[in-house]
Amino acid sequence: MSEKKIIKVAFPHMGNVYIAWAAALKKLGIEPLIPPMSAKKTLELGTKYSPDSICLPYKLILGNFLQAIEKDVDYVAMISSPGICRLGEYGQSIKNVLKDLGYESKYVELQLYDGFKGMYKFLTELSGVKNPFVLIEAINMAVRKMFVLDRIENLFSYTRAKEINFGSAETHYNKALSYIMNANTVRELKKAEKAAVEEIKKTEIDKDREIVKVDITGEIFLVQDTFANQNIEKELGRMGVQTRRSLTVSGFIKDAIIPKCFKQGETHLERAFRMAKPYLMRDIGGDALESVSDVAYANERGVDGIIHISPFTCMPEIMSQNIFPSMREDCKIPILTLIMDEQTGRAGYITRLEAFVDLMKRRKFIQKKQELANNIK
Numbered sequence: 001m002s003e004k005k006i007i008k009v010a011f012p013h014m015g016n017v018y019i020a021w022a023a024a025l026k027k028l029g030i031e032p033l034i035p036p037m038s039a040k041k042t043l044e045l046g047t048k049y050s051p052d053s054i055c056l057p058y059k060l061i062l063g064n065f066l067q068a069i070e071k072d073v074d075y076v077a078m079i080s081s082p083g084i085c086r087l088g089e090y091g092q093s094i095k096n097v098l099k100d101l102g103y104e105s106k107y108v109e110l111q112l113y114d115g116f117k118g119m120y121k122f123l124t125e126l127s128g129v130k131n132p133f134v135l136i137e138a139i140n141m142a143v144r145k146m147f148v149l150d151r152i153e154n155l156f157s158y159t160r161a162k163e164i165n166f167g168s169a170e171t172h173y174n175k176a177l178s179y180i181m182n183a184n185t186v187r188e189l190k191k192a193e194k195a196a197v198e199e200i201k202k203t204e205i206d207k208d209r210e211i212v213k214v215d216i217t218g219e220i221f222l223v224q225d226t227f228a229n230q231n232i233e234k235e236l237g238r239m240g241v242q243t244r245r246s247l248t249v250s251g252f253i254k255d256a257i258i259p260k261c262f263k264q265g266e267t268h269l270e271r272a273f274r275m276a277k278p279y280l281m282r283d284i285g286g287d288a289l290e291s292v293s294d295v296a297y298a299n300e301r302g303v304d305g306i307i308h309i310s311p312f313t314c315m316p317e318i319m320s321q322n323i324f325p326s327m328r329e330d331c332k333i334p335i336l337t338l339i340m341d342e343q344t345g346r347a348g349y350i351t352r353l354e355a356f357v358d359l360m361k362r363r364k365f366i367q368k369k370q371e372l373a374n375n376i377k
């Protein structure tokens with residue numbers, strides 16, 4: 001009797017999303033094939049087979065698939081959305097490249113805006129599993145892991161900005177990630193989160209160090225993916241900056257996947273429509289609406305600065321960057337806009353970050369001096 005073949009599925013990287021994907025697939029008896037972490041080779045490979053003017057996420061995603069396919073996968077799985085930006089074209093374009101190169105792996109797509117139902121359908125088709133309890137358990141595990149990952153990311157960022165030995169927070173964080181990755185049940189995950197928090201807290205920090213706080217917004221792939229954004233948060237951490245990602249995958253899940261009846265409080269997208277209104281009335285694709293609203297939100301919270309990162313040729317983010325100047329009257333927060341592609345040089349990019357951090361520190365110093373003077377009066 002022949003053994004049942006285990007299906008192998010590869011999916012692209014975007015920050016730590018692979019941990020959540022892997023959790024769902026494992027629950028369904030599928031072997032998740034995690035492509036090598038994105039690196040120079042991934043980008044070179046993706047760029048080689050990409051249309052010239054396509055955005056950076058496409059090149060990296062294609063590079064991930066091409067590297068995964070070398071390991072003999074049955075499916076490559078992608079997310080897609082209809083509509084206004086190039087994400088809607090990614091699927092067909094990737095399919096064509098894989099076909100032209102003679103690969104036999106099947107291409108499957110999760111339609112982002114089909115919500116929970118779409119995810120359910122996608123996983124059923126992929127795995128052949130029909131049992132709703134198993135499917136819901138798989139989705140639940142992936143969603144919970146993503147929320148945990150985003151929570152520990154915030155703690156990591158705080159710790160890194162205050163660490164005494166540069167790099168030690170990251171060492172503990174990587175260990176913490178392995179706890180999350182190895183958790184197979186909700187109970188184990190709860191324990192793993194506790195252990196992960198304790199692990200990160202082992203980092204020796206200077207509690208009294210004055211740090212500046214920065215929000216990171218822009219195109220979601222670039223905000224999440226450390227290779228694509230040249231590890232911006234690590235560089236900022238080195239300069240004593242605590243970062244907070246305005247766009248998170250858990251935030252996106254809350255908007256797109258979790259059914260309404262389970263949601264609590266205002267979601268990111270709801271806040272985006274509310275706060276972007278004076279400057280942008282409707283969704284113009286990509287994450288432009290969120291980016292505009294994130295500036296207003298950071299300003300309202302008195303954050304020291306906000307960095308907007310976008311891929312070269314990303315139309316929605318070009319639009320949002322053009323709106324920022326008109327927000328100046330209401331939003332005094334310093335904004336740094338960074339455009340990235342495979343040509344972005346490291347030295348110039350670090351210089352811009354250093355100058356921005358310097359500006360925020362000076363501004364903070366002046367504000368404190370003024371507050372002190374006002375108190376004395």
Ligand code: SF4
Pocket residue numbers: 055056057085086087219221285286287311313314315316317
């Ligand atoms: S938001 Fe921009 S970078 Fe992302 S897929 Fe759309 S066009 Fe490309």
